[in-house]
Amino acid sequence: MRSYDVCIIGAGPSGLSTAIASSKLGVETAVFEEHREVGASSAECGGLVSVRCLELLKLNIDGDYVANKVYKAVIHSPDGKSLTTSLGPRGALILDRRSFEETLASRALHAGVDLYTGVRVKRIRMGRDRVELDVDGGTYRCRAVVDAGGALSRFTLENLGFNLRLKRLIPAAQAEVEVDYEDDSSVHVFLGRKVAPGFFGWLIPLGSGKARVGAACENGDPRMFLKRLLDRVGASKVYDEATRFILTGGPLPRTFGHRFLSVGDAAGQSKPTTGGGIFTGTLCGLLAGLTLAKATKTGSYSTHTLSMYEESWRNLLGREFKVQLFYRRIFRRLRDEALNSIVSTLSDRRVGGLRDFDFHSKTLNRLVLDIGLSCIKPSILRSLLKSLIPGLLGL
Numbered sequence: 353m354r355s356y357d358v359c360i361i362g363a364g365p366s367g368l369s370t371a372i373a374s375s376k377l378g379v380e381t382a383v384f385e386e387h388r389e390v391g392a393s394s395a396e397c398g399g400l401v402s403v404r405c406l407e408l409l410k411l412n413i414d415g416d417y418v419a420n421k422v423y424k425a426v427i428h429s430p431d432g433k434s435l436t437t438s439l440g441p442r443g444a445l446i447l448d449r450r451s452f453e454e455t456l457a458s459r460a461l462h463a464g465v466d467l468y469t470g471v472r473v474k475r476i477r478m479g480r481d482r483v484e485l486d487v488d489g490g491t492y493r494c495r496a497v498v499d500a501g502g503a504l505s506r507f508t509l510e511n512l513g514f515n516l517r518l519k520r521l522i523p524a525a526q527a528e529v530e531v532d533y534e535d536d537s538s539v540h541v542f543l544g545r546k547v548a549p550g551f552f553g554w555l556i557p558l559g560s561g562k563a564r565v566g567a568a569c570e571n572g573d574p575r576m577f578l579k580r581l582l583d584r585v586g587a588s589k590v591y592d593e594a595t596r597f598i599l600t601g602g603p604l605p606r607t608f609g610h611r612f613l614s615v616g617d618a619a620g621q622s623k624p625t626t627g628g629g630i631f632t633g634t635l636c637g638l639l640a641g642l643t644l645a646k647a648t649k650t651g652s653y654s655t656h657t658l659s660m661y662e663e664s665w666r667n668l669l670g671r672e673f674k675v676q677l678f679y680r681r682i683f684r685r686l687r688d689e690a691l692n693s694i695v696s697t698l699s700d701r702r703v704g705g706l707r708d709f710d711f712h713s714k715t716l717n718r719l720v721l722d723i724g725l726s727c728i729k730p731s732i733l734r735s736l737l738k739s740l741i742p743g744l745l746g747l
């Protein structure tokens with residue numbers, strides 16, 4: 353039976369970044385990916401990330417895994433008004449996920465990782481001194497296992513007892529389309545009950561007349577909202593379409609256990625405000641790799657040693673997740689009138705753009721301060737209260 357120090361389930365951004373970090377530090381690492389090829393399709397993910405995300409991975413921002421660069425966001429309120437805001441001085445990048453993960457996979461192979469594609473992990477058998485993985489066609493042995501199998505992975509529930517599905521998994525539909533669209537440097541965000549109740553719709557330009565258009569919603573069928581949005585933006589041809597889940601419930605209460613770590617979407621480590629999880633999953637993956645290297649060096653995979661992973665990611669992201677979750681809870685209750693008033697007030701006050709593409713709390717806190725209760729229009733206050741009172745009363 354083939355043995356490794358660490359086996360990782362899933363070759364998404366989180367699993368591959370864990371593998372790169374651990375293998376570079378001398379950990380014998382294997383990654384198992386159930387699909388024959390690594391990488392999400394264009395319809396499965398918006399691919400919008402910060403420049404920081406690629407810097408973290410020491411990847412060039414001009415690599416062919418970057419499909420486009422954007423600098424502005426246009427926010428459309430339910431009543432049809434719009435607000436254009438900056439995405440910060442460095443803008444944001446739109447990844448071709450297939451090519452991004454292929455690049456990470458080749459880095460992982462170069463670092464000495466064994467990558468098994470087309471191999472699904474079926475079962476984990478946790479022993480006192482080792483772990484056994486039953487996979488398609490065989491069994492592997494390791495000293496610790498990492499669940500990086502994404503939002504629907506069941507291994508975190510089985511090993512840590514936390515059910516991600518009870519946290520907010522929001523259905524989303526996205527398509528890559530042809531669209532008659534001049535401005536390739538702006539993403540569009542569409543708000544409102546008729547567009548995407550409880551979340552938002554989006555258009556992410558890919559250049560050359562193509563875009564990713566998507567909608568996620570707390571109620572209803574996202575495919576219906578996507579269809580409406582495609583009509584609204586005048587999409588002429590649909591290349592590819594997918595329905596998946598976006599995670600907005602914040603991280604699990606614990607992400608480590610006996611010889612076990614949970615990383616990325618599997619651990620709920622995506623931004624509660626937008627569901628974006630490439631940067632956060634990558635960062636947590638790198639931190640998981642460091643902890644696994646320490647465990648391998650000391651020969652101790654005790655929960656105490658593995659708890660270092662949780663301590664390190666909570667130090668960097670814990671507060672941010674909490675603040676984003678707070679704003680997410682408010683946002684999902686806002687009615688259309690409140691959204692209209694907020695967009696109109698922000699346009700009047702010419703607010704600055706995003707301060708940081710990953711750490712939204714800075715921008716959100718500033719917006720709240722900027723608008724300030726003292727200058728808030730009575731109409732906004734009325735609609736905010738109407739939106740929030742049922743939530744506060746637990747209705």
Ligand SMILES: Cc1cc2nc3c(=O)[nH]c(=O)nc-3n(C[C@H](O)[C@H](O)[C@H](O)COP(=O)(O)OP(=O)(O)OC[C@H]3O[C@@H](n4cnc5c(N)ncnc54)[C@H](O)[C@@H]3O)c2cc1C
Binds near residue numbers: 501
């Ligand atoms: C419509 C949509 C748009 C999005 N847009 C953005 C965006 O613009 N920016 C952003 O940052 N995030 C975005 N996200 C979120 C982003 O896609 C995820 O946060 C990110 O992919 C999480 O990476 P991961 O490695 O944790 O999991 P995944 O990317 O889901 O990778 C998990 C991998 O594990 C494999 N796997 C699962 N189970 C097994 C098993 N038993 N055996 C072997 N392999 C297994 C899967 O095949 C998969 O390849 C979007 C999500 C959706 C649904």
